[in-house]
Amino acid sequence: MRLHRNLVFATIDSLNLIFNKGKQADKVLKNTLKRDKRWGSRDRAFIAETTYDIVRWKRLYAEIAEVKEPFDRTNLFRLFTVWATLRGIRLPDWPQFEGTPTRKIKGRFDELSSNRRFRESIPDWLDKLGQDELGKKWDAEIGALNELAKVILRVNPLKADVKTVQKALKENGIDTHPIKGLPYALELFERTNVFVTDAFKNGWFEVQDASSQKVAALLDPQPGMRIADACAGAGGKALHIASLMENKGQVIALDIYDNKLAELKKRAKRNGIHNIETRLIESTKSIKKLFGKIDKVLIDAPCSGLGVLRRNPDTKWKLQPEFLKEIRQTQSDILDSYSRMVKPGGQLVYATCSILPSENQEQIKSFLTRETGKEFILEKEETLWPSKTGYDGFYMALLTKKS
Structure with missing residues (x-):
């Protein structure tokens, strides 16, 4: 993957608003993604998914990068560096990425993975609460809650049936499959923006888990x-x-x-x-x-x-x-x-x-x-x-x- 300056900078700006200004991630991204009309669906997906990833793993990445809140711009780039390194992405020759300690980052990640609070990137009090209320179950649940959410649609039977919606989305290059036990549900095979489709605009479905x-x-x-x-x-x-x-x-x-x-x-x-x-x-x-x-x-x-x-x-x-x-x-x-x-x-x-x-x-x-x-x-x-x-x-x- 090749990193593009305007996409990385948009991600850093979003993180600054979320971490330092206390803004809601979904609202920040909604505004950020309107910034450049030339961005295609892949560009938008990169900004959204990278931002959410770094928010999700904030505690772990901050520990690896040895930075503390509030994060200045240099520190936000250090968090981004950890994200990219752990994904095997080659960092470009920009001043912000000079002297990245790749081996040290990977070593610290392996070290911290044995501690649930870092591994699952959660505050101490929340980890204790989960443990107190759910016991052994907490481990599996917090692990599952750190995975990327699937996109699920609920077909509106007043306007269309499941097969009609499936067919309409397929014509837009969007593949879905039904979910057993849920008569109106369709799950997307790949994350994509379904709100731009005519099927959505015509009220054939809503997005609902x-x-x-x-x-x-x-x-x-x-x-x-x-x-x-x-x-x-x-x-x-x-x-x-x-x-x-x-x-x-x-x-x-x-x-x-x-x-x-x-x-x-x-x-x-x-x-x-x-x-x-x-x-x-x-x-x-x-x-x-x-x-x-x-x-x-x-x-x-x-x-x-x-x-x-x-x-x-x-x-x-x-x-x-x-x-x-x-x-x-x-x-x-x-x-x-x-x-x-x-x-x-x-x-x-x-x-x-x-x-x-x-x-x-x-x-x-x-x-x-x-x-x-x-x-x-x-x-x-x-x-x-x-x-x-x-x-x-x-x-x-x-x-x-x-x-």
């Missing part, structure tokens, strides 16, 4: 029902629910962020979905109005996001122990309040993109002992482990409210 697609399936929405997606965000699951309802009935998409609901409206229009009503949660009144009136409620709760580290590697460095304490309390409050929307005989699905029992099984166990929770019966719960599935880490529980 395989684990995430299982949540709406567990909720089992039926045409004509009244369903609430209580933490809808930009609406990936609300769109899935609405499509399974064949556009019949009502999906109330609730969230505390107006901009996310605006994005959901745009997506719904593209998907040809017209049974979603967005509602901004401005006070407890928004929820109280719906108490006892909803057939099925989805609580896709805010969480640590540990299960989706492979697509958001910067989460490792942004997460703090105090935030985890706060988010567990938030999950508990949301369960107590939002579960009251469920009609007698109705159902609730609680889901997180975390693999920590404290955010999952323990939350449900505790909820079932509290006043509101005593009205519910736990029907089923499942943790989707990245090391077993190859997809995102998720937890979901299905509860039925007593008649």
Whole structure:
């Protein structure tokens, strides 16, 4: 591989914003990739994948390069040098790469690989937390969460079927294969930008991980029902629910962020979905109005996001122990309040993109002992482990409210 100056410099600029200015990696890259119209898909892929790689392995690379945060420009180039050396990429004759100690880099990598905190490049506190909560399982899970995320599509049955989408993408040179047990899922053989295809623009599919697609399936929405997606965000699951309802009935998409609901409206229009009503949660009144009136409620709760580290590697460095304490309390409050929307005989699905029992099984166990929770019966719960599935880490529980 030959390194190009403008692509390497764009990567360094992105890393500076992520590491030193605390910006979100996905947003930084979105802006960086607009910088030069002449960049082709390979150029963009190089910038995005290299940036994510260096973010993912920050602790390991910084230790090998013997640099500490905040990283100045010289130090960012040293991190890049470690990345390139470990991949066997020949460094060009630029001043930034002068005197690269290739053998020392490889030697340090071998040395540090015996220590999980460096090998998996994670903060000490997070490694301890994973070990405390998951025991022997943690090793395999953190390893799986450091792999590159696959690109999974969810076909929109209101507009197309799986075979039609497969064929349309193949004509664009994009090969996919179905996923067993997920009727609307297609997995890409190679990462590529699917958002530029006509099939996407015409609302034939959304990008949604395989684990995430299982949540709406567990909720089992039926045409004509009244369903609430209580933490809808930009609406990936609300769109899935609405499509399974064949556009019949009502999906109330609730969230505390107006901009996310605006994005959901745009997506719904593209998907040809017209049974979603967005509602901004401005006070407890928004929820109280719906108490006892909803057939099925989805609580896709805010969480640590540990299960989706492979697509958001910067989460490792942004997460703090105090935030985890706060988010567990938030999950508990949301369960107590939002579960009251469920009609007698109705159902609730609680889901997180975390693999920590404290955010999952323990939350449900505790909820079932509290006043509101005593009205519910736990029907089923499942943790989707990245090391077993190859997809995102998720937890979901299905509860039925007593008649």
